[in-house]
Amino acid sequence: MSDSHDHHESHGFMSYAFSTDHKVIGMQYMFTGMAMALIGGFFAYAFRMQLAFPGMDVPLYGIVSSAEYNSLVTNHGTIMIFWVAMPVLIAAFGNFLIPLMIGCDDMVFPRLNRLSYQIFLLSAIVLISSFFVEGGGFGGAWTSYPPLSAKAEYNLTPLGSSLWLLAVALEFVAFLLGGINFITTVMNARAPGMTMDDIPMVIWMIVLASILFMASVGPLIAGAVMLFFDQQLGTAFFDPDRGGDPVLWQHLFWFFGHPEVYVVLLPAMGITADVMCVFARKKLFAYRTVLYTAIGTGVLSFFVWAHHQFISGIDPRMANLFTVTTLLISIPIAEMCFVYIATLYGGSIRLTTPMLWALAFLGEFMIGGVTGIFLGASGSDIYLHDSYFVLAHFHYTFFPIAIIGVFAGITFWYPKMFGKMMNETMGKIHFWGTVIPFNCIFIPLFLLGIGGQHRRIYNYEHFPELAGKSMQDMRVFATVSLCIMLIFQFVFLYNFFASLLKGKEAGKNPWKSNTLEWTTESPPPHGNWKELPNCYRGPYEYSVEGREEDYWPQNIPDDEPAGGAA
Amino acid sequence: MMTDNTATFPSVPQRRPVVIENGAIGMLLFVVCEVMMFAGLVSAFNIARAGAGGVWPPMGQPRLPLEETAINTIALLISGVLIAYTAQRFNRAKAVADQTTHRILLAAILLGVFFVGFQGMEWLALLKEGLTLTSSQHGSFFYLIVGMHALHAVGAILFLVICWINARRGKMGKSAFSAACVLWYFVVGVWPFLYLTLYL
Numbered sequence: 141m142s143d144s145h146d147h148h149e150s151h152g153f154m155s156y157a158f159s160t161d162h163k164v165i166g167m168q169y170m171f172t173g174m175a176m177a178l179i180g181g182f183f184a185y186a187f188r189m190q191l192a193f194p195g196m197d198v199p200l201y202g203i204v205s206s207a208e209y210n211s212l213v214t215n216h217g218t219i220m221i222f223w224v225a226m227p228v229l230i231a232a233f234g235n236f237l238i239p240l241m242i243g244c245d246d247m248v249f250p251r252l253n254r255l256s257y258q259i260f261l262l263s264a265i266v267l268i269s270s271f272f273v274e275g276g277g278f279g280g281a282w283t284s285y286p287p288l289s290a291k292a293e294y295n296l297t298p299l300g301s302s303l304w305l306l307a308v309a310l311e312f313v314a315f316l317l318g319g320i321n322f323i324t325t326v327m328n329a330r331a332p333g334m335t336m337d338d339i340p341m342v343i344w345m346i347v348l349a350s351i352l353f354m355a356s357v358g359p360l361i362a363g364a365v366m367l368f369f370d371q372q373l374g375t376a377f378f379d380p381d382r383g384g385d386p387v388l389w390q391h392l393f394w395f396f397g398h399p400e401v402y403v404v405l406l407p408a409m410g411i412t413a414d415v416m417c418v419f420a421r422k423k424l425f426a427y428r429t430v431l432y433t434a435i436g437t438g439v440l441s442f443f444v445w446a447h448h449q450f451i452s453g454i455d456p457r458m459a460n461l462f463t464v465t466t467l468l469i470s471i472p473i474a475e476m477c478f479v480y481i482a483t484l485y486g487g488s489i490r491l492t493t494p495m496l497w498a499l500a501f502l503g504e505f506m507i508g509g510v511t512g513i514f515l516g517a518s519g520s521d522i523y524l525h526d527s528y529f530v531l532a533h534f535h536y537t538f539f540p541i542a543i544i545g546v547f548a549g550i551t552f553w554y555p556k557m558f559g560k561m562m563n564e565t566m567g568k569i570h571f572w573g574t575v576i577p578f579n580c581i582f583i584p585l586f587l588l589g590i591g592g593q594h595r596r597i598y599n600y601e602h603f604p605e606l607a608g609k610s611m612q613d614m615r616v617f618a619t620v621s622l623c624i625m626l627i628f629q630f631v632f633l634y635n636f637f638a639s640l641l642k643g644k645e646a647g648k649n650p651w652k653s654n655t656l657e658w659t660t661e662s663p664p665p666h667g668n669w670k671e672l673p674n675c676y677r678g679p680y681e682y683s684v685e686g687r688e689e690d691y692w693p694q695n696i697p698d699d700e701p702a703g704g705a706a
Numbered sequence: 707m708m709t710d711n712t713a714t715f716p717s718v719p720q721r722r723p724v725v726i727e728n729g730a731i732g733m734l735l736f737v738v739c740e741v742m743m744f745a746g747l748v749s750a751f752n753i754a755r756a757g758a759g760g761v762w763p764p765m766g767q768p769r770l771p772l773e774e775t776a777i778n779t780i781a782l783l784i785s786g787v788l789i790a791y792t793a794q795r796f797n798r799a800k801a802v803a804d805q806t807t808h809r810i811l812l813a814a815i816l817l818g819v820f821f822v823g824f825q826g827m828e829w830l831a832l833l834k835e836g837l838t839l840t841s842s843q844h845g846s847f848f849y850l851i852v853g854m855h856a857l858h859a860v861g862a863i864l865f866l867v868i869c870w871i872n873a874r875r876g877k878m879g880k881s882a883f884s885a886a887c888v889l890w891y892f893v894v895g896v897w898p899f900l901y902l903t904l905y906l
Contacts, residue, residue, distance in 0.1 A: 316736070320732045324728050324735070327726075328724055332721050357739060362750065363746065366850065369850065373840065375839060376843065384754075385754065388750055395746070
């Protein structure tokens with residue numbers, strides 16, 4: 141806990157850059173993540189233009205060479221997962237929300253927290269610098285399978301591939317430190333009276349995600365060290381010519397890679413739960429069910445990884461086993477979706493911008509979930525593997541998580557973060573301008589994938605069976621939709637920064653929400669509260685019968701008449 | 707220059723009874739990650755060994771010094787016991803200033819230093835016999851796994867030395883020492899498994 145009450149307010153760049161305040165660190169993570177999202181989005185634009193108009197001189201980029209294409213695809217994936225979804229969903233929201241929602245003044249390890257962000261920033265710098273070294277950035281896909289990733293004579297990026305690996309490893313260290321902080325803080329620093337059942341769902345989900353991350357990342361760190369040794373020191377862990385085993389990397393990678401999906405999914409689920417309860421003015425349906433389901437999903441997610449390797453030469457009996465576990469994991473996720481729908485049922489729903497994002501999350505994510513069934517079954521996966529069907533499925537899960545879920549969170553907590561309201565009209569324009577083009581991008585890609593279009597191809601003109609006009613038209617349609625979606629993001633950026641200057645004053649609790657962060661000033665001062673709050677009830681007591689107000693903040697004692705007594 | 711506003715923490719005391727110290731929880735979580743990392747390394751090693759066709763180390767490769775390392779293992783285990791004893795003595799009231807406790811802590815640290823030093827000598831001998839990081843899968847895995855353990859051991863020893871210095875100055879943090887203990891128990895506890903896997 142930091143010295144919060146008798147310090148000297150000091151302003152200026154250095155005190156900002158080296159602040160240990162959880163809110164400042166959360167904002168640093170968020171803005172870094174947003175900047176990286178712009179880079180990742182630009183990469184997507186460049187390689188989609190190449191696919192739609194092969195050989196074209198792409199505006200703002202130039203001609204995309206085949207090596208650059210590989211590098212753009214690889215780094216688009218890497219950036220969006222490790223430098224956008226994780227920092228924004230877990231680190232930014234985790235840092236900003238955890239102390240505010242559990243009622244304490246800061247993280248329990250504030251300096252560790254600062255170190256975490258500094259390492260994260262370093263990792264982003266290392267990754268960006270890898271684009272400019274000799275040979276260019278790494279182009280062996282975000283999964284980085286050896287032997288392609290291990291040998292410079294195959295990937296032709298002797299420095300880029302090692303820098304990429306180093307950046308990813310540094311990023312893991314940053315999140316390890318952050319996760320340790322989150323879990324310890326929630327265990328030891330909750331407001332007096334806050335039991336396990338009174339913790340807002342978004343905090344539970346961030347904690348569970350951190351636990352999942354910590355339990356799954358170890359084998360990948362081991363694998364990353366081995367791969368780094370293969371690249372730089374000449375060992376042969378993954379080199380089949382010298383007794384190594386390339387499939388071993390796939391096991392180590394996907395042992396982390398699959399729980400990672402749930403690491404980012406759970407916080408988005410948590411944000412959605414909180415937003416939905418506030419704007420449906422209703423208690424979360426089956427709080428404990430959601431919690432236990434999330435824990436069950438987390439446990440199960442450690443036993444599904446080999447569904448990524450059905451055609452990597454694993455034993456077919458093992459493939460059967462992993463088909464069963466993979467299909468099983470759709471049950472708890474479906475259950476959570478049903479619970480959320482039950483939360484909406486009978487509520488007085490207010491279609492504000494954050495609520496629209498939350499509803500869109502549910503709808504779009506379900507499409508991603510349903511298409512996953514075809515890939516989880518080893519039989520149909522033999523046909524669909526490495527096609528655009530996989531890619532579209534993946535984006536239908538990940539876009540709702542990393543973009544829609546994040547926008548739900550940002551638009552919902554923006555008043556608390558900056559003390560101003562965002563413009564609702566612009567928020568809705570941005571919402572529709574993002575969600576409609578998103579579907580227009582990826583539905584054609586599902587069809588192309590079923591039609592046999594393989595991933596990671598630079599130019600489909602070289603494949604007569606894929607170069608037909610109808611297929612090319614769909615590629616153009618997807619690319620144009622992407623451009624439209626990217627243009628609409630400027631509406632959000634304008635709204636974000638314009639509202640900072642001339643937005644309406646938010647006040648303490650603009651959404652009439654129950655959780656503790658809404659009981660302090662907006663934005664919260666250093667130390668969060670003048671007097672730290674106590675907690676008297678669960679976070680979702682909306683529309684309680686017999687009360688005048690339809691909400692009942694967590695910090696108000698039962699016998700206090702504020703807000704309308706029974 | 708920068709203002710470090712954590713210099714005099716904590717000003718707000720923790721407002722709920724602490725069951726486990728912050729430092730211990732934090733380090734335990736770190737240890738979970740590291741256990742999984744060693745699990746990854748050991749499974750990779752087991753897969754490589756299974757693929758080599760029964761004979762390990764492969765024919766014509768240097769044997770690892772089984773007996774000498776057994777002595778070393780015992781030294782490390784004793785060090786772990788001493789740390790547990792130190793922690794127990796520190797937990798008793800007013801024992802932070804106790805000279806005997808400091809000496810026991812120092813003995814535990816020295817045993818740890820002995821372990822790392824002895825292991826280093828062993829590496830030098832093996833390098834002379836021609837077992838290097840790139841000479842074979844046998845060498846790669848041996849240096850990788852033992853080296854990774856040594857890295858943790860050195861880190862934990864430095865942490866314990868800081869605790870020892872602070873204890874002698876009479877201002878050792880309970881949370882920090884509990885974290886150092888957890889890390890040292892991990893270093894001690896994981897070693898016998900690595901020894902049995904790699905050397906036998």
